[in-house]
Amino acid sequence: MTEILRLRNLHKSFGPLEVLKGIDLAVAQGEVIVLIGASGSGKSTLLRCINFMEIPTSGRVFLHGTPVGRQTSSGVSYVERELTQIRARIGMVFQHFNLFPHMTALQNVMEGPRTVLKCSPDECRNRADNQLRKVGLEWKADAYPSQLSGGQQQRVAIARALAMEPEIMLFDEVTSALDPELVGEVLITMKELADEGMTMLIVTHELGFAYSVADRVLFLADGNVLEQGSPPEVLTYPKEEATKNFLRGHSSFRLPEPQLD
Amino acid sequence: MGYEWDFLVVLRDFDLLLLGLVNTLKVTVLALVLGVPIGLALALLRLYGNLVVRAPVGLLIEFLRTTPPIAQLFWFFFALPILTGIEIDPFRASILTFALQSSAFFAEVFRGGIVSIDTGQWEASKALGMSRNESLRRIILPQAVKRMIPAFLERAIELMKTTTLVSTISYADLLYQANSIAQSTYRSLEVFSIAAAMYFLVIFACSMIVRYIEARLAIASEAAH
């Protein structure tokens, strides 16, 4: 197993509030990791520190064994230029899609390759076509986000991230803002991606999905990884009292019945 | 009322009034062309400049917005030439004043438009690996500009109204021409009424266009939701 990502003693504070209290994590190539935990446990912040949407207060992030940033006497210093390059290599999908409303689905997907990777127009078009086909929306290429359903918008957002050909994909509660009947199509797209061997870190409340897709489940509480292991270990036979309490809140796994349109 | 109206006297000098109107439009358009980019620059400096820049730029914007334009015009026309030793004619002083004056208002329109864009848009472009400039140029400004259009056009109309001040430093705009015709013909009632009507026609037409565009934009954004 080759290691693709490693977090070492990662801390993150917002003012006086410490949200991450020293996270250590190694992620293997192709591994699918699901982060669960109550709101405020730090799981979204952890995800956002991986691609430096938030700058960690201390600790290091390694990509392919190479540390990001430079160690100085007063801590780790980061150069914005390096961070944009890191972000270009790590895809992220948001809870509220954040599609660009002034661009069509196709233009949304082409935007990254065009502006960041400086691909040729043909190359951009190629990548966008492929990714839209992959999420099953090539027929909506010319639609604007406002003309798409929430589920379709989220699939376009996934295609937009994939068009950068990222090494890792981060999913931040990507189905939380969706109507229940639209959740399935997005989960199917993610499952297919996992089956193809994409390295993924997923924050979700869909425990049934977590059970079926994860190689490893991490339970976060109060800025620490409290418990981790295979889906049955964490979701079915949790050891920690906090994990049990959390799971009791989700009285049963809701296994979505996926339906393609 | 025993007053006998006589518009003929005025109509004889109508070409002078038209010339004045052209000059009014000239000042307005030039001030706009210069004021909008300066406004954008000021807005970006106020939003993203470092602390040393931000405070003075903010003060400059507030100063230009809260002092009467006539005071600014007199300063540029009467005071600046002495300070710099460079002669400045009424036309240049007018352009300089109104470009700067309107840029302060445009800066606030730009700033309002930019901050009105959902932070998710910044996040999404950042996550794709875009720099701040790229995000601004490709993602934020195109959306912001669309929202700013009505405020922009209203500002442009305000600007046209404010340019009447140039008459006070003897630049031959519509109001100045009206004033001089009134003095030579002793028909100030007719002359000022006609000049007012000319202003009204031009500005009202612009207002109608603005309202039409606003309505169209409102429909477009309704349809988008």
Added chain:
Amino acid sequence: MGYQFDFSAVIGNWKLLLIGLQNSIILGATCLVLGLSLGLIVGGMRYMRAPIVNWPATAFVEVFRNTPVLVQIMWFFFAFPIISPVEINAFTAASLGLTLNTAAFSAEIFRAGIRSVEKGQWEAGKAIGMTYIQQLRRIVLPQAIRRMLPAFMNRAVELMKMTSLASVIAYGELMHKAKQISTLEFNPIEMYTVVALIFFALIFPLALFVQRFELKLKDSG
């Protein structure tokens, strides 16, 4: 720039400036009170359906919003006296122009404010048996006024700036006094710089207050 600033002539004339400032404030306050009151009436007229009420109000608003205020002042000073039965001095002409201008703008603020209150509020009032006037006075206006306040205060800011235009027809407000002093003392740089600063000191606190107030309104929904 080897220019030697000399503010002694400005300071020497402080009494004149003070009179000018006083006149500016008198003109501004007069027009604000009259303009807002008239604007309320015109706004109400614009809100009514009957053409005989609505049309004149609409015409008034459009004419005064779509002509430059300086043209209005000049018209009242140079043109209006010819047909006016009473004498028009500079103060009256400036007041007429600024008041009517302010009235036209505030009429629109007033109308938009009432329109911004959702229909359900009227209906709720109606449903408990209120008359139209009661609905307006008890339910709609209290909500609308709060939303209109920043716009009204902005109007006051604009009005204070506009009082400087009265200098064009030689009303002795601050700008006019500055012009006089700078001609007598040959000190346009000092004089116009100081006068701009006085206006800034006068108007900026008001503008700042409006901004704060708008933020507060936004926060409280």
